Amino acid sequence: MKQAIIYLAAHLFFINMLCAQSETLIVFRHADDFNSFDDWNIGPYSYTLPDNSSVELPWIRLNVAGLERADLIGQNFATWLSNDLNALPLGHVITRDPVSTESTQNPFSTIWPTIDQSVNTYVTDLPVSVTLFNDLNTILDDIDNNGTSALFPEQNYSTLVCMTWQNLWGFDNNGTDTFDPGLFLGSIAPTTSFIDNLGKPSKAERMYVFKNFNNTNNRFDSLSVYDIQDNGTLSFVGSDNTLSNEDLSENSQLTITYPNPTTDVVVLALTDANLVGMSYAMYDLQGKVVAKGLVTQNNTQIGMQQLALGTYILKVNQNNKALKTFKIIKK
Numbered sequence: 001m002k003q004a005i006i007y008l009a010a011h012l013f014f015i016n017m018l019c020a021q022s023e024t025l026i027v028f029r030h031a032d033d034f035n036s037f038d039d040w041n042i043g044p045y046s047y048t049l050p051d052n053s054s055v056e057l058p059w060i061r062l063n064v065a066g067l068e069r070a071d072l073i074g075q076n077f078a079t080w081l082s083n084d085l086n087a088l089p090l091g092h093v094i095t096r097d098p099v100s101t102e103s104t105q106n107p108f109s110t111i112w113p114t115i116d117q118s119v120n121t122y123v124t125d126l127p128v129s130v131t132l133f134n135d136l137n138t139i140l141d142d143i144d145n146n147g148t149s150a151l152f153p154e155q156n157y158s159t160l161v162c163m164t165w166q167n168l169w170g171f172d173n174n175g176t177d178t179f180d181p182g183l184f185l186g187s188i189a190p191t192t193s194f195i196d197n198l199g200k201p202s203k204a205e206r207m208y209v210f211k212n213f214n215n216t217n218n219r220f221d222s223l224s225v226y227d228i229q230d231n232g233t234l235s236f237v238g239s240d241n242t243l244s245n246e247d248l249s250e251n252s253q254l255t256i257t258y259p260n261p262t263t264d265v266v267v268l269a270l271t272d273a274n275l276v277g278m279s280y281a282m283y284d285l286q287g288k289v290v291a292k293g294l295v296t297q298n299n300t301q302i303g304m305q306q307l308a309l310g311t312y313i314l315k316v317n318q319n320n321k322a323l324k325t326f327k328i329i330k331k
Helices: 002-019 064-084 106-115 184-188 192-196
Strands: 024-029 041-048 054-060 090-094 158-163 206-214 219-228 234-241 254-258 265-271 278-283 289-294 299-303 310-318 321-330
Touching: 024 064, 024 184, 064 106, 064 219, 090 106, 106 158, 184 192, 184 219, 192 234, 265 310, 278 299, 289 299
Parallel strands: 024 158, 090 158
Antiparallel strands: 024 206, 041 054, 206 219, 219 234, 234 254, 254 265, 265 299, 278 289, 278 310, 310 321
């Protein structure tokens, strides 16, 4: 009996170490504008915040598509956080709006269904951190270009940032994407080149997920990117991870698993990596090894045809040192 208890405790500890929810920073653009200034829905438009205070906007400036998109995000955000991202509940929201002098309150209108606890039950008792901005008692912080206002304001919560693309990404120059690494996304990402290669985000259709905040350089060591599908699911785009290991190149490597979720095979892709001594192991949630092997090339296919539907943990190692852990879903 004593051995059984020790065995069970050890495996529960193993599962907890692999699957523990983490503080996560989620970023996306606001939804669609009205097509014309003539379409403005003149306010005032009032919202009741989770702490029962209220905020009043001069007008709401999302078109029908934007309102539908905002509702889609709000209805599915809890599932994304808990199931897809393994993140802690939302406890803080950052946006520039509402501001009485602004002409558009799009970001606030976009994130409202997400912070409405009647829509999204995976929200803690907001506000966790309150900043009074222009005398508006809101749960929202102003956001600056270099990202310093989005460094985790509180522990044990996830944070949502919603902003215009000018602040998240940069400005268009004659229709050309001009990503500015000094603006918000570039200033907190592990490497700016990864974001730059993705192209400018299109409205609230792409989500940036930051984890593992690094106090040394005020950046996050992990960035994953997802497309928000029209059916309310997330489609994994890729990830950029800074891995601290002396066997890796100075600029680290790009580590991606795709497709995820998968039906039969997952590909482990490593760029600019020293593959000497590199291996992988896949575990089920009981801690049992279901697949393992050596990584001898930049793209390694891992078969999952024989595995049951469910969630698995893929660990990448080099010289017996853990480099990266992925959650893989077989559907």
